[in-house]
Amino acid sequence: MSTYAFILGRNPELSLEELIVALSPLGAITEATERFLIFKGEISPVVILSRLGGTVKVAEIQEHFEQLSDFTRDRWLHMLRSELRDVKGKFLYGASVYGGSAADIKEIYALGISLKKYLKALPISARFVSNREGILSSVAVQKNNLINRELVLLHGTQPARLRVDDPSAMTSSTRSRAGVNAGGWYAGLTVAVQDFDAYGLRDYGRPARNMLRGMLPPKLAQVLLNLAEVRASHRLLDPFCGGGTIVQEALLAGMTHVWGTDKDPAAIAEAGENFDWLQSSFGTHRPNLAVHDVHELDRRYDRHFFDAIVTEPFLGPPRLLTRRKLTQSDLADIQRQTSVLYNALFRVGRSLVKPGGAMAVIFPVFRVLDSERLSGNFSSYVAIGWQLVPPRLTQYYPQARLSPRGTLVYSREGQVVARELTVWRSLPR
Numbered sequence: 039m040s041t042y043a044f045i046l047g048r049n050p051e052l053s054l055e056e057l058i059v060a061l062s063p064l065g066a067i068t069e070a071t072e073r074f075l076i077f078k079g080e081i082s083p084v085v086i087l088s089r090l091g092g093t094v095k096v097a098e099i100q101e102h103f104e105q106l107s108d109f110t111r112d113r114w115l116h117m118l119r120s121e122l123r124d125v126k127g128k129f130l131y132g133a134s135v136y137g138g139s140a141a142d143i144k145e146i147y148a149l150g151i152s153l154k155k156y157l158k159a160l161p162i163s164a165r166f167v168s169n170r171e172g173i174l175s176s177v178a179v180q181k182n183n184l185i186n187r188e189l190v191l192l193h194g195t196q197p198a199r200l201r202v203d204d205p206s207a208m209t210s211s212t213r214s215r216a217g218v219n220a221g222g223w224y225a226g227l228t229v230a231v232q233d234f235d236a237y238g239l240r241d242y243g244r245p246a247r248n249m250l251r252g253m254l255p256p257k258l259a260q261v262l263l264n265l266a267e268v269r270a271s272h273r274l275l276d277p278f279c280g281g282g283t284i285v286q287e288a289l290l291a292g293m294t295h296v297w298g299t300d301k302d303p304a305a306i307a308e309a310g311e312n313f314d315w316l317q318s319s320f321g322t323h324r325p326n327l328a329v330h331d332v333h334e335l336d337r338r339y340d341r342h343f344f345d346a347i348v349t350e351p352f353l354g355p356p357r358l359l360t361r362r363k364l365t366q367s368d369l370a371d372i373q374r375q376t377s378v379l380y381n382a383l384f385r386v387g388r389s390l391v392k393p394g395g396a397m398a399v400i401f402p403v404f405r406v407l408d409s410e411r412l413s414g415n416f417s418s419y420v421a422i423g424w425q426l427v428p429p430r431l432t433q434y435y436p437q438a439r440l441s442p443r444g445t446l447v448y449s450r451e452g453q454v455v456a457r458e459l460t461v462w463r464s465l466p467r
């Protein structure tokens with residue numbers, strides 16, 4: 039069994055939740071912090087990473103020790119030994135430190151330089167790739183070919199004497215006994231990084247892009263699909279598919295029975311254009327596309343036809359997305375519209391999704407008129423047979439920041455509309 043560190047993206051809560059859902063069936067999660075998650079199991083890190091939207095790097099852990107000063111140049115050299123065996127030309131190697139102090143970063147920088155001098159005497163001409171922040175981006179790792187050559191040091195909250203494969207290590211009592219400062223250090227080598235070129239292509243490379251529709255970033259679509267626990271054999275529907283980001287990511291994840299519907303014929307035409315391109319670029323299956331209003335979907339598809347719905351229905355009108363001024367009555371109007379749309383989705387969804395099936399839905403959070411307003415009337419969805427699935431991350435990471443109703447929120451600095459991510463299960467009747 040191997041131990042891996044999954045390095046989280048910009049929104050640690052979302053990244054952790056996605057990892058917990060995706061990794062729990064495959065092994066044991068032994069630690070979660072705001073920077074990384076430690077997992078023990080047999081996996082293919084490259085394949086798993088390509089399906090995760092919220093993880094930027096995976097390192098295979100080789101050591102767990104008490105103090106950073108326990109990590110020596112010889113240990114580092116030992117970790118790089120197979121890469122050093124047949125070096126041709128300059129040997130590039132690097133280091134990243136997660137959860138450490140400025141002094142820790144300096145210490146590793148000095149060690150890296152001392153390793154370079156040692157290699158020179160062998161003689162192996164080497165370059166140590168590092169930066170002031172002490173963290174190399176996925177771009178830097180990929181551009182400098184640092185897979186298996188980037189040392190990753192991570193400061194955890196578990197003391198090193200606890201075995202990393204002991205799931206009981208994650209109880210809150212051991213965590214509080216350990217305390218942040220008592221936490222040990224993990225050392226490993228990067229084995230996979232997020233493919234930024236592929237994401238760029240899947241986002242900006244699509245032929246039909248329509249900013250006014252409110253486009254979901256492909257990484258977020260992946261997170262949502264993972265939270266819904268969709269499987270390759272499932273029948274999936276996005277009833278507000280727009281240009282088709284969710285459908286696209288489902289197809290790229292290997293799903294073959296995917297439906298996208300939208301009331302706007304122009305959106306379906308854009309989606310069609312995007313899927314022609316996707317098929318020729320990535321060899322994906324073709325999805326089923328149709329122009330339908332959400333209100334009529336229960337008449338268009340058989341009862342319980344779908345295993346899951348994953349969707350982002352509404353992010354506010356274009357004038358909000360383009361940040362123009364909004365009045366109190368504009369906002370009341372928007373909230374009324376939102377409420378009608380989501381009520382229809384939950385009503386129709388209940389008939390379309392199999393009992394026990396999932397619905398992952400993004401709600402808009404309006405950050406306007408000096409306040410933050412959540413949307414949707416959750417108790418009315420519960421009343422018709424939906425059950426909200428609470429995020430699981432607090433079990434591993436109790437300090438997680440969630441919305442007042444305990445859900446995950448995704449936003450970027452200065453965004454007028456943030457996104458609340460929710461997962462629901464249709465209860466058996």
Ligand SMILES: C[S@@+](CC[C@H](N)C(=O)[O-])C[C@H]1O[C@@H](n2cnc3c(N)ncnc32)[C@H](O)[C@@H]1O
Pocket residue numbers: 251252253254255277278279280281282283284299300301302305330331332333350351352353379
């Ligand atoms: C936020 S966009 C979806 C964007 C999509 N997730 C993407 O990334 O490309 C919402 C879509 O919902 C559609 N829509 C709005 N009201 C609808 C309704 N009543 N029934 C079906 N689709 C609707 C709009 O035409 C729009 O394309």
